Amino acid sequence: MSVPSTWFERDLPVLEAIIELLNEKRPHSLLSINEVAEHLSRSKEEVRAATHALGEEYITLREFINGGDPGPYLVTSAARRASGQWPSEELVIESLIRGVPIAIESETDPEKRSKLKQFLDSAVGVSREVLVGILTSTLTQKIGGI
Template sequence: MESTWGERDLPVLNALVQQLDDAGGASFPELWDITEETGLEVPEITKAAIALDSAGYIELSRTGGSTGAWFVKGVSKEARLAVGQWPTAEQLLDTLVQRLGEAAEQETDPEQRSRLREAAGTAGGAARSIFVDVLSSVIAKSMGA
């Protein structure tokens, strides 16, 4: 069986997270609301939504019982992480290393440039796992975990 994540499920998840945020709790997106945004037909969006619901990414419901329209009531923190709305510790660290490198390139003081490069090397090198653990703890605490 071939993977559906990149071509179907992730675009549907991304569109649903965006629609829920845009609505600000005033309404819940129905699956047909994201056909244009995803370029997918309703049957494919429905398959993706059912898969995403069973994986715990979204809370899928139906209006009017078994014949009603599908809509999404909410998304999990894992959904927000998957679409990049909330960064992972690794993503935050990668951004930090990149920005330290950029700062080093722009720095005119040779000593400061050297310190910035050393900091980027340390954060992205041998101490990476320690930095990831620390950032993971910070993220978890900020999310109330």
């Protein structure tokens, strides 16, 4: 017996709604399960299940003073990456590799065009895991040096 995936149908839409509501409508506020459910036109039970599944990796839940279900209060950087609000290392690499052919087409300097082609050939020949490792290492060093 396999457990059905809930990410695309339930959890991701709830996460995106929480991010939207916290960013635009209620910054620095505690949301209720009802507010998220109403925003999505979904049941409280479905939203409650999603918030528990999202857990600490994606959201921080806080208790209301007057009781009731804990509500989403903060989202993590993992949540912003999972929702596409912030780019992941993989997304940056994909964007870079998709952008190089466009740069080659628009470049008029033959030397620069040749270097871009060499870069693209090299990047495509390297595995995604290696590129992600290089990017992660570079970003970690840059951020750590701030």
